[in-house]
Amino acid sequence: MHITFVKKRHADGSSCGKCAEIERRLIRDGHMASIDVVAVADMADVESLGMRLAHEVGTDFAPFFIVRETTQTRVYTIYLKFVREILTPPAAPVGHNSSSVAG
Secondary structure, three states: OEEEEEEEEOOOOOEOHHHHHHHHHHHHOOOHHHOOEEEEEEOOOOOOHHHHHHHHHOOOOOOEEEEEOOOOEEEEOOHHHHHHHHHOOOOOOOOOOOOOOOO
């Protein structure tokens, strides 16, 4: 699995507020190590990596995440959905506990 985080830089050079907040959450939640590439969609440079990726996956939203796996590519524009579906491992099924309680 390869994960790209794309954040926006406004044409005046300032950072996107929502993008900065999501980056802070990635760091706070300990997920930044799972990100392979951080790309900037520079609104003043249509050839910037982030702008090319946005065009490639067909999104106008930032921040967003591109998750590439062997057979598919998924795009997430909602942080919590991305974390829930990609970064949080599934819980063990209920009732599959190896210990038993005598009673």
